[in-house]
Amino acid sequence: MSSPSSAAVTAPPVVEAACAACPHPAAGHDPIGRRFCAATLDSSIARGCICR
Template identity: 60%
Template sequence: MTAIIPNDVKIDTEAGGEDRCTACPHPLSSHDALGERFCAATVSSALDRACICR
């Protein structure tokens, strides 16, 4: 199965060049497929919820 990275999750490169997720404080590169989907849904639905990335 091929992982699909949602378009809603952006990489913030202005904060020291790190790949920060716009939904949580974790690097986007540390997300697994479920974390990517969860954060994408969080951003696209403008939800305020806890992170499941780690």
């Protein structure tokens, strides 16, 4: 009576790190796009994004 250690570990859902300045995933950001969005957040202005 050996209880088989089921390795069915429910992996946590991969939460896509979305950008806080645009609805695009941070993974799809270019270095320039990240800086652009960072500046957008810093300035608290809505000017869209260049990462599309």
